Amino acid sequence: MNKKTNSIRGMNDYFSEDLDIWNKLEKIFKQVLNSYAYEEIRLPILEKTEIFQRAIGNVTDIIEKEMYSFNDKKGNSLTLRPEGTVGCVRAIIQNNLLYKKKLKFWYLGPMFRYERPQKGRHRQFYQLGAEVFGVSSIDIDLEVILLTNRLWKILGINLNMILEINSIGSQIDRIKYQKELVLFLEKHKSFLDKESKQRLYSHPFRILDSKNLDIQHILTKAPLLNNYINTKSLNQFNNLCYMINLYGIKYKYNPNLIRGLDYYNDTVFEWKTDQIGAQNTICAGGRYNSLIQELGGVKTSAIGFAIGIERLILLIKSLNIFSIKTEKINIYIIFIGEENKVHAMHLSEEIRDIYPELKIFVNFSNLSLSKKIKHAVESLSRIAILIGTNEIKKKCYLIKELETKKEFYLFKSELMLKINNIFKK
Numbered sequence: 181m182n183k184k185t186n187s188i189r190g191m192n193d194y195f196s197e198d199l200d201i202w203n204k205l206e207k208i209f210k211q212v213l214n215s216y217a218y219e220e221i222r223l224p225i226l227e228k229t230e231i232f233q234r235a236i237g238n239v240t241d242i243i244e245k246e247m248y249s250f251n252d253k254k255g256n257s258l259t260l261r262p263e264g265t266v267g268c269v270r271a272i273i274q275n276n277l278l279y280k281k282k283l284k285f286w287y288l289g290p291m292f293r294y295e296r297p298q299k300g301r302h303r304q305f306y307q308l309g310a311e312v313f314g315v316s317s318i319d320i321d322l323e324v325i326l327l328t329n330r331l332w333k334i335l336g337i338n339l340n341m342i343l344e345i346n347s348i349g350s351q352i353d354r355i356k357y358q359k360e361l362v363l364f365l366e367k368h369k370s371f372l373d374k375e376s377k378q379r380l381y382s383h384p385f386r387i388l389d390s391k392n393l394d395i396q397h398i399l400t401k402a403p404l405l406n407n408y409i410n411t412k413s414l415n416q417f418n419n420l421c422y423m424i425n426l427y428g429i430k431y432k433y434n435p436n437l438i439r440g441l442d443y444y445n446d447t448v449f450e451w452k453t454d455q456i457g458a459q460n461t462i463c464a465g466g467r468y469n470s471l472i473q474e475l476g477g478v479k480t481s482a483i484g485f486a487i488g489i490e491r492l493i494l495l496i497k498s499l500n501i502f503s504i505k506t507e508k509i510n511i512y513i514i515f516i517g518e519e520n521k522v523h524a525m526h527l528s529e530e531i532r533d534i535y536p537e538l539k540i541f542v543n544f545s546n547l548s549l550s551k552k553i554k555h556a557v558e559s560l561s562r563i564a565i566l567i568g569t570n571e572i573k574k575k576c577y578l579i580k581e582l583e584t585k586k587e588f589y590l591f592k593s594e595l596m597l598k599i600n601n602i603f604k605k
């Protein structure tokens with residue numbers, strides 16, 4: 181046998197086991213986003229590399245090591261998008277959408293990051309992202325949290341999700357805080373890992389984001405960003421927490437939540453679960469009031485979030501939600517003898533004309549009759565229709581009810597009525 185070629189590590193094929201859940205999710209996403217007046221936006225998967233470098237910040241996991249960048253035939257550096265916010269902001273600036281007062285967008289699609297593949301972490305993964313432009317008050321922060329909470333409720337996973345929230349204030353606040361943080365970390369330098377030591381002076385905030393448990397332990401005693409945040413931001417944040425509470429949403433204040441990207445300010449949040457192992461953040465988001473100006477637009481407030489679809493599917497599977505076994509096939513048609521194939525084909529087309537929603541499978545292989553029936557049973561079909569020369573002569577079909585094992589003959593008009601009775605909703 182010739183050598184087979186596999187897919188790229190961390191880039192998965194998806195089959196109906198996941199896609200059935202995926203499609204239901206998409207339907208719910210669209211319905212909820214529509215009810216908050218978001219509009220879909222579809223963006224390119226490739227963007228110029230420079231835009232991510234400008235927007236995301238040089239000392240981030242994404243820019244330092246995760247981007248899939250390459251030169252095109254003209255030598256331009258292009259990058260497979262690692263996230264959706266940057267492309268979305270580029271698009272609204274380029275298409276003047278801010279002036280047209282188009283404010284709320286969502287998108288769904290693949291993102292690419294060169295990471296170590298593991299459960300819930302892939303190199304090609306899918307995000308549902310949403311972005312809102314032009315609203316500076318925290319009302320929209322609240323609405324975004326209510327929207328995500330509504331999604332979890334409709335999906336039936338709200339009891340397994342916890343909201344972590346923080347305010348990272350303004351850039352000036354963070355500069356003040358950074359000095360204190362570095363002083364503290366210098367005192368505990370011997371406990372820092374190689375990566376954190378490298379970042380100590382270049383970008384100490386990244387250390388707050390460290391997944392190293394020893395470092396997280398040291399950080400419990402670190403000065404808190406919260407104590408350095410300007411009064412306006414702090415008041416807004418307290419107000420937001422108060423409102424979240426009023427709406428009955430449980431949240432955890434996490435002072436070390438800073439998010440991996442440079443463009444955030446004030447509110448940052450993550451929805452986590454304890455059901456799917458180490459990669460436990462399902463949804464993450466925050467405010468980014470300076471990004472639009474940074475990328476050449478007029479100063480505009482913005483907030484957004486992204487949901488990792490694979491992690492959400494892992495959670496839904498682990499909780500056994502949506503587990504009702506769907507029939508892979510509804511009606512299984514078997515012809516006996518090559519000369520009867522045309523009748524099988526004909527019948528299948530007629531059924532599809534009348535019942536377009538049914539899944540009808542005609543077995544064209546030359547397997548034995550018993551193997552075909554076995555396959556029909558395995559595919560959970562409700563009925564098999566057998567067409568042999570005898571049946572054609574008598575102008576009828578042999579029907580097998582696969583669950584009850586009953587067998588009977590029906591004329592075509594009777595068969596159509598039977599199908600209606602079996603599959604009517």
Ligand code: ATP
Binds near residue numbers: 440
């Ligand atoms: P993490 O800390 O897990 O690396 P992140 O902060 O890099 O996450 P974001 O950039 O905020 O992630 O992306 C939003 C969401 O997209 C994450 O919460 C997660 O659900 C999903 N996500 C991010 N990276 C991956 C990946 N490599 N594979 C699968 N899902 C991912």
Ligand code: MG
Binds near residue numbers: 241440
């Ligand atoms: Mg990451």
